[in-house]
Every structure is written in structure tokens, then in C-alpha cells.
Amino acid sequence: MKFKKLYIALFLVCLLASPVHAVVIATMGDYNSSGNYKMEIDSDQYLTYYDLGIKKQYEIMATNDSIDANETGTTFIVKMTSDTASTNNTVTVTLPAAAVGLEYTIAAGDDVVVYLDPASTSDYIFDSVIGYTGAGGWKLASPGNTGDSVTVLCPVANSWMVTDMNGAWTNGKTTQE
Numbered sequence: 001m002k003f004k005k006l007y008i009a010l011f012l013v014c015l016l017a018s019p020v021h022a023v024v025i026a027t028m029g030d031y032n033s034s035g036n037y038k039m040e041i042d043s044d045q046y047l048t049y050y051d052l053g054i055k056k057q058y059e060i061m062a063t064n065d066s067i068d069a070n071e072t073g074t075t076f077i078v079k080m081t082s083d084t085a086s087t088n089n090t091v092t093v094t095l096p097a098a099a100v101g102l103e104y105t106i107a108a109g110d111d112v113v114v115y116l117d118p119a120s121t122s123d124y125i126f127d128s129v130i131g132y133t134g135a136g137g138w139k140l141a142s143p144g145n146t147g148d149s150v151t152v153l154c155p156v157a158n159s160w161m162v163t164d165m166n167g168a169w170t171n172g173k174t175t176q177e
Contacts, residue, residue, distance in 0.1 A: 022046065041109075047075050060109075066094040066119070072102045080110040089113060089144065098123040098154040105164070107149035108142055115172070116140040116150060118160060125152060127162035127169070141172035 022042035032038055036050040041058070048055045058075040067076070078091050092115040093106050108114055117139045118125060125140050140162075142148040148167030152160040162169075 041077065047077075056105075061091065061093065061106075064092045064094075067096055067104055069096040069099060069102060072104065075105040075107065077107050077109040078112055078114050080112055090115065092117055092139070095119055095123070095125075095152065095160060098158050098160050100154055100157060103151065103153040103163075105149060105151040108144070108146055108167075111144055111146055112142075113144040114142040114148065116142075116152070120158070123158050123160065125160040125162065127165065138171055141170050143167050143169065 022044035024040050024042050027037035027040050030038065032051050034050065038049065038051055040048045040050070042048070045058055045060075046055055047058045056073075056075050058077050059071075061076045061078050062081040067074075076093065078093070080089065089111065090113045094117045095104065096102065097119050106114060106116060116125065127140075140150065142150070145167055148169070149165070150162055150167075150169055151164040153163045155161050
């Protein structure tokens with residue numbers, strides 16, 4: 001009888017201690033050879049790139065915002081809100097001063113135009129297709145589709161380099177400040 005109670009107690013402990021899994025809230029891309037989407041976003045604020053074996057935490061950004069240097073390595077997901085809709089579905093993300101080693105990924109979680117703006121007029125964003133952008137109010141602009149994303153890295157002072165891009169981002173100037 002003692003062992004029966006012990007087994008029941010152990011069973012209940014194991015049942016109640018089982019991990020709770022996050023719910024997938026968005027996917028991007030096609031299925032890969034393992035049957036997973038190329039990228040999944042879950043309710044625990046993790047972004048998983050299955051083909052690359054990368055799992056990163058992300059932060060939601062819903063209004064014009066500035067990124068801090070201490071957030072290097074963070075992925076920002078830009079989502080629509082009533083504030084975003086009131087600015088013609090646009091959000092401006094301002095990068096910190098370009099310091100060597102900083103890296104950020106910005107992705108559109110909805111159909112929203114994302115403007116990526118260097119903090120300083122002496123900082124530039126370089127992409128091999130677009131060229132230079134940054135001085136005098138020029139910003140990197142997404143086409144406004146869900147899944148548009150860009151990763152920028154600072155290899156040398158005052159210079160951001162696009163290392164990965166999804167969508168046809170352009171060199172665009174905006175009056176939205």
C-alpha cells in the first residue's frame with residue numbers, strides 16, 4: 001500500500017512538472033526538409049531560424065523608437081497599432097551611434113513600412129545593391145510587407161553594413177521625423 005501511494009505521488013509530480021511549451025504565433029517561409037517552417041515566432045518571444053539552427057529572443061516595437069547600444073544582438077519585430085495606423089502605417093527605427101560590433105535585426109510583423117534611420121548625420125548604412133544612405137535625412141525604407149527584414153552590423157565607426165535583407169528595401173527620404 002505504501003508503494004502504491006509513492007507511485008501515485010511520483011506520477012503526479014512528473015505530470016505537474018512537465019514543461020509548458022510556447023505557442024507558435026507566426027511563421028515565415030516554406031517548410032524545410034525537417035517539416036518545420038524556415039522561421040517561427042513563439043509566444044515566449046523567441047524567434048527560431050530552423051535552417052540556421054538559431055534561436056533568438058526578440059522585442060516588439062509598435063511606435064517610432066530608438067534602439068540602445070546595449071541592445072546589440074536583439075531582433076525587433078515591428079507590429080501595427082492604432083498609433084502606427086495614424087502615421088500611415090509607418091514606423092521609424094533609429095539606430096544608436098555606429099560603434100564597432102553592434103548588430104541588430106529589424107523585421108516587419110505586419111504590413112508596415114519601416115524606416116531605419118542612423119542616429120547621426122555622420123553615420124551611413126551601406127548595402128551592396130542600394131549603396132549608401134543615412135546623411136541628410138535619408139533612411140533605409142522597407143517595402144511595407146509582413147516579413148520584410150534587415151540585419152545591420154557596424155564593422156567600422158560611423159558605418160552600418162547590411163548583412164541580410166528580406167524584401168526590396170530602398171534608399172528613401174521621409175518627412176516623418
